[in-house]
Amino acid sequence: MVILVLLSLPLIVSGQFSVGISLSVCVKDNQPTQIRLAFIPNGMTVSWTTSSKANSPTSVVKYGLSKTNLNKQASGYVTTYGTSNFHNVLLKGLTPNTIYYYQIAASGTVGTSGKYSFKTAPEPSNGQFTVTILGDWGSTKFLSLIRIPTDPVCSCSGETLKALKKKLSSTDFFWHLGDAAYADDFYLQTYYKRLFPDPYEALLDDFQCTLQPLSSTKSYMILPGNHEVKCAEIPVYDYCSKSNSNFTTFLDRYRMPGIESGGFSNLWYSFDYGLVHFVIINTETDFPSSPSGRGTLLNAGNFGTKGAQLKWLENDLKKANNRRAQIPWIIVGGHRPFYSSAFDSICDICRAVFEPILIKYKVDMYFSGHAHWYERTYPIKNGKFNKNPNSYTHPTGIIHLTTGAAGNPECGEGQVSPASYSANISYQCSFGQLRINSRTNAKWTVFDTTSSKNMKIIDQIDINIKH
Ligand SMILES: *[C@@H]1O[C@H](CO)[C@@H](O)[C@H](O)[C@H]1NC(C)=O
Ligand SMILES: *[C@@H]1O[C@H](CO)[C@@H](O)[C@H](O)[C@H]1NC(C)=O
Numbered sequence: 001m002v003i004l005v006l007l008s009l010p011l012i013v014s015g016q017f018s019v020g021i022s023l024s025v026c027v028k029d030n031q032p033t034q035i036r037l038a039f040i041p042n043g044m045t046v047s048w049t050t051s052s053k054a055n056s057p058t059s060v061v062k063y064g065l066s067k068t069n070l071n072k073q074a075s076g077y078v079t080t081y082g083t084s085n086f087h088n089v090l091l092k093g094l095t096p097n098t099i100y101y102y103q104i105a106a107s108g109t110v111g112t113s114g115k116y117s118f119k120t121a122p123e124p125s126n127g128q129f130t131v132t133i134l135g136d137w138g139s140t141k142f143l144s145l146i147r148i149p150t151d152p153v154c155s156c157s158g159e160t161l162k163a164l165k166k167k168l169s170s171t172d173f174f175w176h177l178g179d180a181a182y183a184d185d186f187y188l189q190t191y192y193k194r195l196f197p198d199p200y201e202a203l204l205d206d207f208q209c210t211l212q213p214l215s216s217t218k219s220y221m222i223l224p225g226n227h228e229v230k231c232a233e234i235p236v237y238d239y240c241s242k243s244n245s246n247f248t249t250f251l252d253r254y255r256m257p258g259i260e261s262g263g264f265s266n267l268w269y270s271f272d273y274g275l276v277h278f279v280i281i282n283t284e285t286d287f288p289s290s291p292s293g294r295g296t297l298l299n300a301g302n303f304g305t306k307g308a309q310l311k312w313l314e315n316d317l318k319k320a321n322n323r324r325a326q327i328p329w330i331i332v333g334g335h336r337p338f339y340s341s342a343f344d345s346i347c348d349i350c351r352a353v354f355e356p357i358l359i360k361y362k363v364d365m366y367f368s369g370h371a372h373w374y375e376r377t378y379p380i381k382n383g384k385f386n387k388n389p390n391s392y393t394h395p396t397g398i399i400h401l402t403t404g405a406a407g408n409p410e411c412g413e414g415q416v417s418p419a420s421y422s423a424n425i426s427y428q429c430s431f432g433q434l435r436i437n438s439r440t441n442a443k444w445t446v447f448d449t450t451s452s453k454n455m456k457i458i459d460q461i462d463i464n465i466k467h
Helices: 003-013 157-166 183-187 190-195 199-215 248-253 308-322 348-360
Strands: 033-040 043-051 060-064 072-075 077-081 084-091 099-104 116-119 129-134 173-176 219-222 269-273 276-280 329-333 365-368 374-377 399-403 422-426 430-436 441-448 457-464
Touching (some): 033 199, 033 269, 043 099, 060 084, 072 084, 077 248, 129 157, 157 199, 157 430, 183 199, 199 248, 276 308, 308 329, 308 348, 374 457, 399 430, 422 457
Parallel strands (some): 033 219, 173 219, 276 329, 329 365, 365 399
Antiparallel strands (some): 043 084, 060 072, 077 084, 269 276, 374 399, 374 422, 430 441
C-alpha cells in the first residue's frame, strides 16, 4: 500500500521527530549480528551480518547435537555491499525433527557468537507443527514517529514483536509475507538523510537486529513485497543507488532455498515441512505486466528468462500434486492478494496469471499481505464460492487469507463493506498461526496484537481437506 504515505508526508516533514530515538548502527565490527535461519532440504542455512570494516572474510559455523560438543563444522560464503558483509553457511544432511546447537566461529577481528539451537523440519510421518504467519511489519523503533495515533495498525509493531516472542516456543517457524522493514518509507524522510550517511541500510540492519531473538532459533522464511524492491517506493526524491534498487538488498540479506527448489533465490522457491509443501511466488516482477516490473515506477525484475517463474510454478505444483499421498497439503504465499475487500490492494494481473495454475493443482490455501488488515475468504474457485461455514470442510476452492497487519508506518485499511466472498475481516493489528494437526485437519487462529498481554483470538477456523 502506498497511498497513505503520500498523505502522511507533510506530517512527517513538519517534524514529529522530537524525542531521542536514535538510529544506532547495530552492525558491529567485532561480533556477528542479525543471526537468522532458513530451511534447505535436510538442513538449515545460518546467516549473519558483519561490518565490512571487520577483517572477516570467512564464514564458518560449528554445530552438533550437544551444546557442549559442537563437533562438526561447515564453511559458507559471503557477499558484500555497502558497509556490510552477509554471511551464509549451509548445514546439510541433518537428521529430521532433531535439535542442533550451533555457534558462529571467530574469524579475523570478529569474535564467536553465542550458542543457539534450532530444530530441523520433520518428515511427513511426523507432521504436526505450527507456523506463525505475518505480513507488512516495519521497524519497531521508528514507527511511533509517524503514526496516526487513532489507527491501531500504526502503533502496534512493537506489540507484535512482544507477541511473537511470547509465541516463540509454540512456533516451529515464521513466515513473513513481504514488506518487512519498511526502510523505504522511513528513508523518504529527509530528516534521516541528514543524520545518517546511509539510513536505508541502517534501517534494514536495525530491523534484522530486532528480529534476532526470533530468527536465531526458528527459521524466518520471507518473500518479496513491493517495499523490498528499492529504497524509495515513491520516487519523490530518487536517491536510490543501483545497489538499493532491483531487490539488491533483499537478495543479499536473506538466503531462501531458491537454488535447492529450482526457483530463483529469495524471489520464488518452495520447501517441504512435515505434511505441507510451501510454495513462494513473486507478485512483484517476472511475469507479464507485473506491478513492480520493467517499465513501472519501481522498474525491477527480469531475474529469470521470459516466463521462467510461471514455468517453474507449474512444474513445482505438478510434482507436489503428484505426491499428495505423501504430502497432502499445498500452501502458496505471495505478497499481493488476488481477492480482497480492500479493492485497491487486489492484484488483478496476479490473479489472472497465478490463480489458474493454483486451481489446476488443487492448492489448499493462498496467503498474502499488502492489505493492512486480516481477511479470510470462503474457498473460491473460478469466481464461485459457497457462503457457508461448512465450506472449509472438503473445500472446493482455494481459501484466501490476508494477514498484513503486523504494524507498519502506512497504517491500516479504512472501513469498507466486505466483498461478497469475504468471511471475516479484522482492522486490528494481528498475526496468524496455522497448526497442522494431521493429513486432513488444520486449525487457523488469528491473534489481536493491539496488546501483547491479551492476544485476543479474533478468528479461528478448522480446515479439513480430502485429496
Ligand atoms: C535486475 O537484476 C537482474 C539480476 O541481476 C538483472 O538481470 C536485471 O536486468 C535487473 N533489472 C534492472 C531493471 O536493472
Ligand atoms: C470473525 O470471526 C470471529 C471468531 O470466529 C467472530 O467473533 C467475528 O465476529 C468474526 N468477524 C466477522 C466480521 O465475521
